[in-house]
Amino acid sequence: MPFCMVVNCGRTSIRDGPFSSFFRIPSKFNNNHKIDNLRSERRKKWIAALKRSDLTELKLKYGRVCSKHFIAGKPAQLSDTENPDWVPSQNLGYTSSTFSKISARSRYVRAMKRRIEVTPLNYKLNIYTKDEQIKPPISMESLDLALRECNRELYELRAKVNQLQFTQEYFVNSDQNTLYYTGLPTYQHLQCLYELVESDIVITHSSKLSKFQQLILVLIKLRLNLPFIDLGNRFSCSRTTVSRIFFSILEILYDKLQSFIIWPDRDDLRTNxxxxxxENxxxxxxxxxxxxxxxxKPSNLQAATKTWSNYKHHHTVKFxxxxxxxxxxxxxxxxxxxRASDKFITxxxxxxxxxVPGDLVLADRGFLINNSVELCYAKLLTPAFKRGKKQLSAKEVEDTRTLAHVRIHVERVIGILRQKYVILRDTLPIEMLKKKCDDDFSFIDKLVVVCCGLINLGPPIISLE
Known part of the structure; x- marks a missing residue:
């Protein structure tokens, strides 16, 4: 099992493998099994950078250095000796002054260049006299330091660009970013979801986004309901590409997450x-x-009539x-x-x-489904009606209050669902009601199932205590 040898790192391939790469300590031998001076020098610098006194040949043979310790996430090529990643330099478990020295020296070189004064040199010749302006020569060492500084800045800027592109590194150390952009409580939840769908996401040589970025794009759409053109700007691709990715990944999420919405076994319910x-x-x-x-609003008059909600005073779909x-x-x-009633839908x-026989169903007053539930040998419990009476009896009032105390949890779940995934609070385009020619479910059916499945991925809503 590869492990990172850097002090206080502790990354391993089993725990961090999907999000880290591990690299061998450079060998001093070339492909012909002969000692190579450049390889030997690089090996010495790697070992020196580790600053460990307990290194043995066995540890150097099987130990690794992970991608966390390189600016670009991986070592530079052997021949690219000017590259800052020729030797690990990041998060080495101790305070390193290498870059600060380089930065200081490069600043000194630049300052010296600015302070160079033009020195006139007078040459007295028999024929004529001429003033020459000659700048002091810049040493190779100064150029070398300046080049190293530029390379370091380049790799740091590339790393920052990667963070702005919603890569895994942007989320791996920030549960706050994960919650804000995806609705999932921690990066571990996001990692589990990614592992669930990764094998089904297809990318080609022309794909602009990685598998992880495609998943993040869809989760951001569900979470914040940003317009496709906005997402295109954030992910540096066209609106058409964003739309295609959204609907294709939505299909994959629906296929995987519908199994997270299950009717529990009665014994499991009674146990927990x-x-x-x-009590009641x-x-x-x-x-x-x-x-x-x-x-x-649908353009078809009949569809517009069926979707008009007198309760919401808007065209809606109901679940x-x-x-x-x-x-x-x-x-x-x-x-x-x-327009459909609760009774009709149920x-x-x-x-x-x-x-199954013996089940107890809790519902609101609008669910007039007693007969249907009784045919299943189950029982329906709803708040009491006045039914022509001036007021409810004391017992009916108390029973209604007790029922409302537990029935409110379904309203909490609906509230969390709509609060966490803004797309369910906004007005959806009529295209979301369409179905594929060979499918029984519309896009909005699948979208709601995915949001519900994501809610079930999180912690329990109701405590057992």
Missing amino acids: VPRCFK FSNTSVIVDCFEVFIE LIGITPQGAICYISNAYGG EDCDFLDNL
């Missing part, structure tokens, strides 16, 4: 019942509600969502027109097929 459910709702299997997403008592999303329906989709 949160405290707020134990210990048999709860699912809490359901509907939420709506704004869309553009049925179900969560477990622990707060995990266990069901999400396909999109329905905003009975039309395959939600009821998941119920």
Whole structure:
């Protein structure tokens, strides 16, 4: 197992392999197994840079230096001796003054150049007298230092450019960046997601973005809903390329993340019942509600009628969502027109097929599905209605308050879903309702499934305590 020999680094190929490269200590032998002076010099400088007194031939043979210790992330070519990465120089576990000395000396050389005064030299000749302006010669050492300084600045600027291009290095040490741009709580969560989809992302010799950058582009779109032209500017590619990447990676994420939205086994539910459910709702299997997403007005009159929501006063599509008592999303329906009632959606989709005898379903007053739930030998619990009465009884008021205390968790999950992925709060283009010719699901169906799957990747919403 390769490990990094640099003091206090500790990177290994097993733990950090996907995000680090590991390089051998240079050998002093060439391809003909003869000692090479340039290779020997480089080997000595590498060993000197490590500053370790416990190095043996065995450790030098099997030890490695990781990409963290090079400005460009890898060593320079053997012949490129002026390159700052000819020897590891970054994060070596001790304070190095090499670059500061070079910088100081190069500044001195530049200052001396500015201070050079033109010195007239008078040559008295028999024929005529002429003034010559001669600058003192610049030594090779000064030029060498200036070149090294320029190379170092070049590699540092390249490293900064890499950070601005949303590479893995931009996220690896910043959970804050990960959360802001992707909605995932830590880089470890992002790494797991990338490993899940990496093998399905296809890149060619003409691809401008790496596999990781393509994933990040889609997550940023879901998280912040930046326009395609904005994303194109950020990733240095055209709007058409961004659109193509978004829809292709969305398909991959949908294929992988739909398995994260599962109806849990009843025994698992009973084993992990949160405290707020134990006393009155210990048999709860699912809490359901509907939420709506704004869309553009369809040009077709019939479609416009079906998508008009009297509740939102806007054209919308509507989804049925179900969560477990622990707060995990266990069901999400396909999109329905905003005009559809909660009752119609619940009975039309395959939600009821998941119920088993003895299940308890918690819902709001609008879910008039008692008969449908009872046909599954399950029980529906909703807040009490007045039903012509002037007011509810004291028991009904208390029962409603107790139910509202636990049913509010589904509203919390919907709120987190919409807050974390801004695309669900904005008005989506009508093209998102289209389906591929051989597909039963529209793009908006897949988009919502992906967002729900990403929510389930995070920590539990409801504590067991």
